[in-house]
Amino acid sequence: MSTPRVGPALAEALDGLRADLADAFTAEHVEAVLGPVARAALGREQAVPALRDTAGRPEPAAVLVRAFVLGVPVRRADLDRALPRAGTGGCVALGLVEAAGTGPDDEVRPLADLQPVVVEDALGRAEWWLASDPGELATGRRLRADHVLGVGGASLTLAGVTMRSPRRRVxxxxxxxxxxxxLASRHAQTVVATDLAPRALAYAAFNAALAGVTLDLREGSMLEPVRGSGVFDLVVSNPPFVITPRSSDAAGPDQRYVYRDGGASGDDVVRDLVLGAGDVLAPGGVAQLLGNWEHRRGQDWRERVGEWVDRAGLDAWVVQREVQDPAEYAETWLRDGGTSPDRDPAAWRAGVDAWLDDFATRDVEAVGFGLVVLRRPTRGVPTLRRLEEQTGPMHQPLGAHLAAALAAHDWLAVADDAELAGTRLVPAPDxxxxxxxxxxxxxxxxxxxRQNSGFERAVTVSPTVAALVGALxxxxxxxQVLAAMTALLDLPAELVTAEVTGPLRDLVRDGxxxxxxxxxAP
Known part of the structure; x- marks a missing residue:
């Protein structure tokens, strides 16, 4: 399988492609070509409505959607008109397509998925064109083991929760x-990116060049390429966290894909990242990653993951967002790899069996998915150890909310009750x-x-706490507000203070x- 190419000799073709895409293939162009039904269907990996919407249409965006999103071969003349500066020749040189010939009616077959991607995070809107391997929607086949994934739901989740304050090294x-x-290049002086897969790094290099961004790309497994090369102010990772059967069953499909399987048993990939993050974090530096963890019989997940964070010696905030039973988990990742019970019933059954057998060896009753935030204390010992479950709505982008929550925690950690009483507090606007x-x-x-942003928490409070919050x-x-309230209601000040102080701290902690x-406020 080929990958896109970049280099000095291809600079003219790349510049032409960038200009062509800006003219004809932005998110707005795609939205204009595809109706709401087709866009929604693509989100479900269904191509037929989009194929119907673009069939026979000469607009550049329609041609480019058919080629680079739907994976449909197009006429050379049509691609030349859609990309007048780069042309088919430039796309061939860049490794994006292969052409059957040089005639206007000769077929051009796409080799990569290339489409505009819009991300909303704490810094606002970002839009680039990102190339990746064509997915099952375009190829109609199961993914290859070295498949390079495009931007999916997990990518967007991590992008939205990432804190975007200025950083020196990310x-x-x-x-x-x-x-x-x-995304990190917008708020960092230097961005280092690692990957075990050379093909992934080739795509990352192409996408960075197309975006006009300089990245320091290093080949190797997770933290290995950066050991001994300094520390970082922010570490982000959507790691290959999928828990995959390690024993290969000759009767079933091998579900080990580089982009999602870290090559370790169980949830060891996430455990090792939690344990190793402190080695590369600067004092005050933050690591944010997504992950899976096993719920093992007789042990609460907080106890299991809590052991990791305790050993890491870092501030830690872990939020479990979803839980699946072993069968649900197996079905999710079998479908992700292109195996379905309709297409290949035998492979489906063998795959589910392999996953269930693997989970049974470790007494796994469920698998959790969520967000891990780690921070290296600037001095002394960790003060934050928070493991919670928030499976309800989450208001993205969440990065600013997480940053504010960390700041609130730091203040509460040093503010005694007298300082709390001397502080002017107000309900958040949401x-x-x-x-x-x-x-x-x-x-x-x-x-x-109830919050209308962040984790959209709903906190039950006593009438006394509610009355105090309403008066702030x-x-x-x-x-001062508490003294006036207790005097007005003729209540014992000491008892009321004892009742409200803990809940007030929790309300500040949660934003x-x-x-x-x-x-x-003035």
Missing amino acids: LDLGTGCGIQAL VVEDRHHTPGAAEPMVVRL DGEFAVG LLVRADDAG
Whole structure:
């Protein structure tokens, strides 16, 4: 399987391609060519509506969608008109297509998936053209073991949760087609990206060149290429975390793909990243990664993952977003690799059997998926150890929310109750209050504070805490508001203070309450 090529001799072709794509193949061009039904179907890996929408249409965007998204051969004359500067010849030189001949009606077959990708993160909108291997939608076949994946749901999740403050050095582990490294280039002086697969690095190099971005690309497994070469202020990774059967069953399909299988048993890839991240993090540096972890019989997942973070000696915040039972997990990743019960029932059954057998050897009852945030303490011992489950809605981009939560934690870690009482707090702008009454009751049965951003938390609070939060308008400090409230209601100040202090800290920690100065209050 070929890969795109870059180099000084190809600079003119690359420049021409970049200009052509800007003229005819942006996200807006694709949206104009494909109707909502076709776009939604592509999201489900169904090509027929898009094939119908683009059939026989001469517009450049329609030709480019057919070639580089749907994987359909096109006429050389049509591709030349769609890409007038680069032309078919330039695309052949860049390794994106192969041409049957030089005549206008000769067939041109795409060798890569190339399409505009839009990402919204804490810095706003970013758009590039990214090349990757054609997927099953275009080829109609199971993926090759060395398949280079494009931008998928996990990529977008990681992009959205990444904190985007300015950084000196950023490391992208398992870069694949390079999307995380490109995003990091907007707020970092230097970006280093590693990958075990030479083909992935070739795609990342092409995508960086097409975007006009300089990346330091290094071949090797995860952290190995950067050991001994300095520390980083931010490490991001969408690693090959998929838990894959290690024993090969001759009767079933081999489901080991470079882009998703790190070559270790069980969830050892994620464990090793958690344990090794501190070796490459600068003081105060943050690592953000996605991962799977096993739920083993008789052990809560927090206990298992907590052992990793305790051994790592880092601040840690782990959020479990989804849980699948062993059969669900096997089915998900069999389909991801192009195996289905309709197409190949025998391979499907053998694959499910292999996964279930593998899980049984370790007493795995379920698999969790989520986000891991690690930070190297600037001094002393870690102060953050938070492992929680948030399976409800998540408001992306989440990066700014996570950064604010870390800052809130750091303040709370040093602020005693007297400092809390002397601070002006206000509800975050996205917080609303829900009150639930039984019919005819004067007082609410339940009072809930609810975020409309971040993790969209819904926190049940006592009527006293709700009354205090409602009175925090930023003009007076918490202690002043609390004193006035207890005097007005003729309540014992000590008891009320004891009741509200813990919940107030939790509300600040989760971002439902913020310091007035941070919120811009006068």
